[in-house]
Amino acid sequence: MIKIQSFTGSLEREHLLGLARLRIEVFRDFPYLYDGHMEYEEEYLQTYISSPDSVVVVAFDGDKIVGASTGLPLEHDTENIRRPWQDKGFDVKKIFYYGESVLRKAYRGQGIGVRFFEHRERWARQLSRFDLLTFCGVVRPDDHPLRPPDYVPLDSFWRKRGFEKTKDIVCNISWKDIDEEYETDKPLHFWYKKINGKALG
Numbered sequence: 695m696i697k698i699q700s701f702t703g704s705l706e707r708e709h710l711l712g713l714a715r716l717r718i719e720v721f722r723d724f725p726y727l728y729d730g731h732m733e734y735e736e737e738y739l740q741t742y743i744s745s746p747d748s749v750v751v752v753a754f755d756g757d758k759i760v761g762a763s764t765g766l767p768l769e770h771d772t773e774n775i776r777r778p779w780q781d782k783g784f785d786v787k788k789i790f791y792y793g794e795s796v797l798r799k800a801y802r803g804q805g806i807g808v809r810f811f812e813h814r815e816r817w818a819r820q821l822s823r824f825d826l827l828t829f830c831g832v833v834r835p836d837d838h839p840l841r842p843p844d845y846v847p848l849d850s851f852w853r854k855r856g857f858e859k860t861k862d863i864v865c866n867i868s869w870k871d872i873d874e875e876y877e878t879d880k881p882l883h884f885w886y887k888k889i890n891g892k893a894l895g
């Protein structure tokens with residue numbers, strides 16, 4: 695039996711470490727290809743620890759963490775994530791940012807990913823100061839050598855959650871791919887959904 699629970703405000707270290715381990719496991723696959731290590735994760739997670747309005751949604755199978763998803767006010771995220779919105783004239787105080795959704799393969803296709811989106815949207819709406827939700831997805835060329843032949847992009851899943859791709863709002867995040875020697879910048883394209891602070895209907 696899977697239990698899904700949101701943790702907000704002060705996040706328990708145990709849950710953040712569970713999230714870090716899942717990110718390293720799940721993001722090793724295409725399109726992220728992230729060659730993760732705990733040092734990078736500690737720095738990444740600090741942003742969530744420091745934001746009083748962040749949320750981590752955790753999926754538990756018994757006491758095992760099998761999935762997790764995060765969000766925080768964009769104004770509390772790092773400069774590389776905020777800047778593309780500021781450059782387009784948006785007020786970052788009115789935007790809530792979704793960090794990631796990561797779920798062990800054996801648990802996919804049961805609606806858990808949908809619930810990650812619902813929990814985070816509920817939290818963002820409850821804070822009552824956001825007009826937009828956003829997240830970004832990595833951009834990889836269609837002919838990338840590590841793209842599996844059966845790879846299905848998540849675009850239709852995201853559209854069903856009410857998100858649209860921005861025309862040209864992109865950011866760069868640096869990490870080391872599994873086939874790289876050093877970290878390099880990766881382009882990520884932002885998606886968005888308007889909410890205007892109304893209660894989740």
Ligand SMILES: CC(C)(COP(=O)(O)OP(=O)(O)OC[C@H]1O[C@@H](n2cnc3c(N)ncnc32)[C@H](O)[C@@H]1OP(=O)(O)O)[C@@H](O)C(=O)NCCC(=O)NCCS
Pocket residue numbers: 720721793794795796797798801802803804805806807808809831848850851852854
């Ligand atoms: C993104 C991710 C978390 C989605 O998780 P998921 O639990 O498999 O997704 P869901 O089961 O909620 O939804 C997937 C589909 O199954 C459908 N579904 C919902 N409930 C279902 C159920 N009970 N049984 C079967 N399918 C169901 C959903 O409607 C959705 O359909 P759609 O793709 O046509 O929209 C997961 O694929 C993942 O971890 N991917 C790798 C990491 C990643 O790329 N993350 C996103 C970037 S941060």
